[in-house]
Amino acid sequence: MSAVTLRNLPEHDGALPPDAPEWIRDIDNPYLHGVYAPTTREVSASGLEVTGRLPHDLHGLYVRNGPNPVHAPPHRHHWFDGDAWLAAIRFERGEASFQSRWVHTKAFEMEREAGHAIWPGVLGPYDFTLPIGPIKDTANTDITWFRGRLLALWYDAGTPYAVDPLTLDTLGPEDFDGQLDQRLSAHSKPDERTGELLFFNYSHFEPWLGFGVIDAAGRMVHRTRVELPGPRLPHDIGFTERYVILHDLPFFHDVELLRDKGKRIATFREDMPSRFGVLPRDADGSEVRWFEAQAGYVLHVINAWEEGDEIVMDGFTSTNPLPRPDPEDGSLKAMLAYLRLEASMHRWRFNLGTGETREHPLDDTNAEFPIINNTRAGLPTRYSWSQVIPPARTLTFSGLMKFDSVTGRRQLFDYGPGVYGSEAAFAPRPGAVDEDDGYVTTFVTDTADWSSWCLVFDARDIAAGPLARVRIPQRLPAGFHATWVDGARLDRR
Numbered sequence: 001m002s003a004v005t006l007r008n009l010p011e012h013d014g015a016l017p018p019d020a021p022e023w024i025r026d027i028d029n030p031y032l033h034g035v036y037a038p039t040t041r042e043v044s045a046s047g048l049e050v051t052g053r054l055p056h057d058l059h060g061l062y063v064r065n066g067p068n069p070v071h072a073p074p075h076r077h078h079w080f081d082g083d084a085w086l087a088a089i090r091f092e093r094g095e096a097s098f099q100s101r102w103v104h105t106k107a108f109e110m111e112r113e114a115g116h117a118i119w120p121g122v123l124g125p126y127d128f129t130l131p132i133g134p135i136k137d138t139a140n141t142d143i144t145w146f147r148g149r150l151l152a153l154w155y156d157a158g159t160p161y162a163v164d165p166l167t168l169d170t171l172g173p174e175d176f177d178g179q180l181d182q183r184l185s186a187h188s189k190p191d192e193r194t195g196e197l198l199f200f201n202y203s204h205f206e207p208w209l210g211f212g213v214i215d216a217a218g219r220m221v222h223r224t225r226v227e228l229p230g231p232r233l234p235h236d237i238g239f240t241e242r243y244v245i246l247h248d249l250p251f252f253h254d255v256e257l258l259r260d261k262g263k264r265i266a267t268f269r270e271d272m273p274s275r276f277g278v279l280p281r282d283a284d285g286s287e288v289r290w291f292e293a294q295a296g297y298v299l300h301v302i303n304a305w306e307e308g309d310e311i312v313m314d315g316f317t318s319t320n321p322l323p324r325p326d327p328e329d330g331s332l333k334a335m336l337a338y339l340r341l342e343a344s345m346h347r348w349r350f351n352l353g354t355g356e357t358r359e360h361p362l363d364d365t366n367a368e369f370p371i372i373n374n375t376r377a378g379l380p381t382r383y384s385w386s387q388v389i390p391p392a393r394t395l396t397f398s399g400l401m402k403f404d405s406v407t408g409r410r411q412l413f414d415y416g417p418g419v420y421g422s423e424a425a426f427a428p429r430p431g432a433v434d435e436d437d438g439y440v441t442t443f444v445t446d447t448a449d450w451s452s453w454c455l456v457f458d459a460r461d462i463a464a465g466p467l468a469r470v471r472i473p474q475r476l477p478a479g480f481h482a483t484w485v486d487g488a489r490l491d492r493r
């Protein structure tokens with residue numbers, strides 16, 4: 001391990017992990033070092049070392065997507081830019097196996113052929129002469145299960161990539177047998193109750209927002225456009241048994257700069273309300289009903305459901321999505337400020353009878369990346385498990401929080417000093433009746449010795465600490481979204 005001294009390094013690190021690429025050494029960007037440092041390794045291993053007891057009825061796959069850049073960036077690097085890299089742990093009969101693989105997107109393949117990076121990242125400069133798109137469509141953000149395959153999705157609405165859940169081999173761009181001729185956003189969501197995929201996309205060109213449904217048999221049964229006042233940056237949707245909830249939030253790229261100069265500068269318009277569009281899942285976009293709420297940015301929805309005339313939506317809102325940049329952060333101050341996420345749990349109620357919105361905070365912990373028991377998605381839920389965000393120069397997750405929205409009680413588990421977590425996943429226990437009867441899994445990385453672990457908790461009592469810690473046979477860089485695939489589904493496949 002060799003030390004590096006760089007102005008923008010996060011406080012928790014000054015050393016290169018041994019498996020990191022040499023090219024990061026001189027790049028003064030905290031999102032390429034410490035827990036974010038890319039790894040050059042792909043690993044397959046079985047019979048992983050377990051401390052504690054792995055439950056025998058924990059059966060399935062916990063898989064996480066995230067950025068892991070292969071090549072030195074040609075321009076300024078943003079955490080959102082790295083090539084998609086999947087880390088997956090499979091549990092069966094008290095044993096665990098692990099696999100990690102890059103997603104072979106078209107851009108990944110072309111850059112591999114060239115031996116260097118071709119595309120700029122989200123900080124630009126956007127190059128419209130490049131094939132595929134002006135910045136790299138990485139598919140690095142979200143991972144979801146639909147019809148026997150994993151889908152890797154990009155936050156900026158891109159090409160979905162299908163991945164084999166057992167081998168993590170990239171099967172190719174997913175166009176659903178030629179039915180999808182548009183991009184698809186991260187947080188397009190499967191409804192486990194119906195087997196449908198509810199998808200959305202957004203763009204800087206009209207139509208600004210699209211929504212559609214692919215049914216359990218893989219047929220595109222619905223697609224529509226939804227009118228907005230201009231280009232927006234929605235990141236997530238909510239859905240209930242009958243409705244989808246679309247987002248028009250007052251945090252978007254400066255429209256004039258975008259139109260006249262092609263520059264993408266995010267602005268927060270505190271003078272504008274947040275708007276949530278409630279649309280029947282099978283209806284034309286013209287039927288959307290907009291509900292106004294307090295200005296903020298909702299990165300992730302927890303869940304939504306119907307209660308009489310009301311649609312209830314729980315999520316995390318940030319009323320200050322663009323904190324003042326710290327001049328000490330130099331040329332990266334805009335990115336570092338943008339990623340210093342301050343978000344808290346909130347509930348909205350949209351009354352379809354009166355058209356009114358009621359809203360209130362649920363909790364004041366700075367947290368995000370929530371998950372629920374996905375078998376209850378779209379139905380009333382009381383529990384969520386989220387990642388706690390500590391005060392720091394960069395965005396990290398220092399602990400797990402279980403929240404009960406009925407009692408308002410939270411349970412916390414701290415990962416420990418220098419140990420950072422990942423979005424968790426909920427694995428229901430076979431035959432479970434209670435919403436929180438199951439396991440919660442998360443990956444953590446200890447920056448003191450670069451060890452990585454999968455922690456397995458009893459979802460009912462995370463404060464008791466993990467039931468098992470499974471040693472991952474490589475260092476895992478910090479990542480984005482994760483999902484759980486039930487073992488019975490893997491077996492059926």
Ligand SMILES: [Fe+2]
Pocket residue numbers: 141155186187235299300481
């Ligand atoms: Fe997300």
